């Protein structure tokens with residue numbers, strides 16, 4: 006077992022701790038002393054006996070979270086060092102190899118065995134070596150050739166970085182080991198960056214329901230490895246921060262625990278939803294408590310919760326003709342794919358997902374059509390999440406929200422001093438930020454005509470030419486675009502370039518409006534679940550569900566989310582959503598005209614909820630069209646009573662309401678109808 010240093014002892018560093026050359030010599034010295042203390046002798050044969058399968062399986066089970074986040078990063082790291090006679094290893098916090106990637110041909114047979122899963126590289130077992138020593142010291146370091154304690158390991162060069170979980174505990178190590186003749190001084194930097202990437206991925210996953218703020222003094226570093234990430238409870242209590250966040254805020258983890266969102270960022274946490282609307286809104290400038298100005302992007306619980314817990318999501322009912330949803334294989338562990346979360350049984354959505362899966366990885370540009378709030382942005386993120394580019398950036402550009410005069414520089418970037426007001430060091434622009442990953446062009450229908458030709462050139466030639474620069478830069482991005490506009494009409498009017506349209510529309514998919522979906526009820530249940538903590542689930546009355554199902558939802562999911570969020574607050578997470586828990590403006594809208602298709606029992610319930618919610622305000626001022634809901638309900642009752650010659654039971658039965666409902670309204674009904 007490795008001795009764990011208290012987190013604060015490591016001080017404030019923006020990236021994983023790494024030992025300087027001098028420190029490194031000291032560390033190796035100390036490690037040699039420890040190796041002697043462990044009773045290891047340099048010339049002894051290391052223990053390379055096969056580990057028990059059970060032990061390895063237990064370790065894999067115990068480290069599933071680490072493995073899941075590290076495996077994709079290991080692949081990327083291996084791509085960088087391929088052909089260098091090296092291997093990438095992931096170990097547990099105790100130094101057991103969990104996973105290895107690479108070709109062992111460069112090694113003697115014994116060393117080959119040493120790098121297989123199950124082998125123990127703790128200092129106690131192998132003396133000084135990069136894995137064991139990095140885990141003991143909680144520092145990234147290289148142990149090269151003769152620096153190894155055991156003679157048998159002196160043929161190796163190893164660079165290793167510890168991996169910390171979001172609570173500051175070392176949970177494993179990432180290592181590149183190779184033939185000592187193939188030593189490269191950049192290897193350690195690569196390993197450190199990869200370890201940081203794993204840590205950031207874990208951050209994103211471990212606090213799905215919290216508020217996550219990503220920030221950096223330079224906006225172009227948002228979404229990169231060096232961004233600060235801090236996590237707060239919905240009430241603004243500090244939960245965790247990565248190393249870069251601690252560095253930028255200037256406080257260690259222990260001191261941060263006494264802080265809140267507002268004490269660190271100067272604004273109340275409640276202001277965030279106003280400030281950061283949309284799923285990938287533009288970064289905003291905030292001022293830290295120490296006066297440093299940072300660019301920030303925020304992930305709020307409600308935006309992500311829906312997709313956060315695959316284990317919470319029941320598998321959708323699979324339509325008879327649909328193929329079984331694919332599972333992503335990550336080493337031993339199977340994961341549901343992001344697209345799968347969105348497949349909740351509506352046949353139109355299932356067909357969209359089916360088509361998207363077929364083109365996945367084929368470099369075919371996807372265009373998503375759909376009304377506002379139908380989930381285009383979420384779908385784009387899911388496509389990226391399921392693609393081989395998922396470890397790379399997903400960069401979203403909302404062409405409608407950037408002023409015309411800024412969109413060019415936002416997209417293509419600019420060189421220092423390219424125009425008045427340009428930032429000192431220039432900006433790389435969104436297209437280059439997305440390099441290797443996915444560029445999501447939201448509201449593409451709003452792209453100014455004069456920039457369409459430039460965008461087309463980038464997509465055709467895969468090169469970007471930042472403003473004010475003579476250099477062209479190669480770029481590799483998957484492109485997803487979205488719009489709620491009818492692009493074909495725009496082409497006919499000459500507002501959108503046809504050639505750009507054909508470049509973007511490799512596969513066109515349309516998301517149905519919420520009112521068209523057949524899985525409405527399931528979707529409501531899932532959203533409700535995501536709005537409550539700790540597995541609590543608020544119930545919803547049949548009448549309310551009926552009303553929601555019949556409503557036309559012009560704002561689609563966005564509107565439904567907002568409505569349910571309010572209703573859950575009103576009803577409480579252990580309660581039941583009744584009519585009186587719905588927002589007044591929604592009920593008013595229904596009263597004022599959207600009641601044509603509502604059955605009487607729903608109308609009655611609405612009237613009743615108003616009566617209970619605002620007893621004194623019932624039929625004060627009728628609306629201009631004279632269609633107050635109260636009036637509609639009363640006249641329906643009066644008509645039915647006339648039809649049944651004053652027989653209350655028969656009228657109530659025909660209306661689908663109780664007799665008491667009619668009796669309660671007796672005073673407001675015309676006297677002749679009750680017989």
Ligand SMILES: Nc1ncnc2c1ncn2[C@@H]1O[C@H](COP(=O)(O)OP(=O)(O)OP(=O)(O)O)[C@@H](O)[C@H]1O
Pocket residue numbers: 283284307308309311347375376377378379380381382383384447489528532562563566
């Ligand atoms: N299938 C879904 N189930 C539950 N919530 C969803 C679903 N799709 C989208 N949402 C939620 O609805 C909101 C709007 O989604 P999104 O931004 O993806 O829509 P959009 O079509 O891109 O909107 P716009 O056209 O206005 O940009 C978000 O809060 C998102 O989390």
